[in-house]
Each structure stands twice: as structure tokens, then as C-alpha cells.
Amino acid sequence: MTLAVIVGPMGAGKSTVGALLAESLGVLARDSDTDVERIEGRSISDIFVDSGEQHFRVLEKAAVADALASHDGVLSLGGGAVLDPDTQALLAGHRVVFLRVGLSEAVKRVGLGTGRPLLLGNVRARIKAVLDERAPVYESLADFTVDTDGRTPAEIADEVRQALEQVARP
Ligand SMILES: Nc1ncnc2c1ncn2[C@@H]1O[C@H](COP(=O)(O)OP(=O)(O)OP(=O)(O)O)[C@@H](O)[C@H]1O
Ligand SMILES: O=C(O)C1=C[C@@H](O)[C@@H](O)[C@H](O)C1
Numbered sequence: 547m548t549l550a551v552i553v554g555p556m557g558a559g560k561s562t563v564g565a566l567l568a569e570s571l572g573v574l575a576r577d578s579d580t581d582v583e584r585i586e587g588r589s590i591s592d593i594f595v596d597s598g599e600q601h602f603r604v605l606e607k608a609a610v611a612d613a614l615a616s617h618d619g620v621l622s623l624g625g626g627a628v629l630d631p632d633t634q635a636l637l638a639g640h641r642v643v644f645l646r647v648g649l650s651e652a653v654k655r656v657g658l659g660t661g662r663p664l665l666l667g668n669v670r671a672r673i674k675a676v677l678d679e680r681a682p683v684y685e686s687l688a689d690f691t692v693d694t695d696g697r698t699p700a701e702i703a704d705e706v707r708q709a710l711e712q713v714a715r716p
């Protein structure tokens with residue numbers, strides 16, 4: 547059973563905060579993007595370019611289901627993993643944390659978007675579209691939400707850790 551599952555858009559800091567949170571709790575951090583890359587032996591960008599987004603989503607769905615079933619620590623999900631209805635249903639059995647980030651800060655954090663294939667083209671416009679489309683999904687799945695704008699990853703990890711103490715595991 548996971549201790550917590552971290553969701554949010556690109557640049558929210560899921561991987562960064564997930565690693566810090568796991569360290570402070572003395573558990574392992576896992577990241578579905580890293581799992582897909584390890585299993586496939588190629589980067590997410592390469593998967594998108596060579597095999598297409600749909601193929602990536604199939605791999606991602608399997609990696610997330612596996613991690614949700616077997617991981618005992620903190621699990622950070624790829625930004626789009628929550629769009630899958632089966633994944634949404636699985637998440638109901640876990641404590642879900644939404645890391646919220648505003649448009650301008652997300653744009654600053656991802657920089658030129660290198661390594662994030664969904665942002666190719668106009669980074670700001672793509673992030674805006676992703677935030678608009680997905681914010682309600684993240685909100686609806688989350689047991690609680692932590693704002694990340696203007697705060698360090700360590701501060702955010704600390705707030706998540708405190709909030710987890712208030713939320714019983716399902
Ligand atoms: N609170 C923060 N303040 C400033 N910079 C941050 C913060 N959190 C993360 N970052 C930086 O933003 C970038 C993106 O962080 P990270 O890779 O953890 O995001 P992510 O949510 O996992 O994104 P993705 O969905 O692409 O995997 C990194 O360079 C990281 O150092
Ligand atoms: O928001 C998304 O759809 C994505 C986010 C990243 O974590 C990766 O999973 C991939 O770049 C797609």
C-alpha cells in the first residue's frame with residue numbers, strides 16, 4: 547500500500563517533492579515516468595517520438611497499476627497518468643496529494659520544455675492548456691492539495707508530511 551501518491555501537472559515538482567518526502571519519511575520514492583523509462587530502456591521523449599503518445603499511455607497505465615499494487619512508499623505519477631479512467635478508479639484506494647502550480651511558475655520551472663514532449667512548440671500555451679484541462683481532474687482525485695508557487699520543495703514536502711498525518715489511509 548502506498549504511503550502517498552503525488553499528482554499534478556508538469557513542473558508541479560512531483561518528482562522533486564516525492565523524493566524529499568520519501569527521504570523524510572524513511573521510505574522509498576518511486577516515479578511512474580522513471581519506471582516506464584527503465585522498463586522500455588528509452589527516454590519518454592524517445593517513446594513519444596518513435597511510438598507515439600498513445601503507446602506511451604498504454605505503458606504508463608501498466609506501470610502505474612503495478613506501482614500502486616506493489617509500492618509501499620511515495621509514488622509520483624507522470625502528469626497525464628490521471629486522465630485514464632481505470633487509473634482514476636485505482637487511485638480511490640490511495641491517499642492522493644495534488645501539487646498545484648500556477649501558469650507562470652510552471653513555465654519558469656520547465657524552462658524550454660526539453661525532455662517534455664507534450665510541450666513541444668509553444669511551451670507557455672501548452673502548459674496553459676494542460677493546466678486548464680487537468681486542474682479539475684487533479685482536484686477531484688486528491689485527498690488534499692498543496693500550493694507550490696513561491697515555496698521551496700523542502701517546505702512543500704514538509705506540508706505534505708504534516709497533512710498526511712491528518713488523513714487516514716483508505
Ligand atoms: N517548489 C519549487 N520551486 C522551484 N523550483 C521547483 C520546485 N519544485 C520543483 N522545481 C523545479 O522544477 C523542475 C520540475 O520539477 P519536477 O521534475 O520535480 O516536476 P514534475 O512535477 O515531476 O514534472 P513532470 O510531470 O514533467 O515529471 C525541476 O527543475 C525542479 O528542480
Ligand atoms: O503531463 C503529461 O502528459 C506528461 C508528463 C510527464 O510526467 C510525462 O509523463 C510525459 O512527458 C507526459
Ligand SMILES: [Mg+2]
Pocket residue numbers: 560561562577579622623624
Ligand atoms: Mg516528474
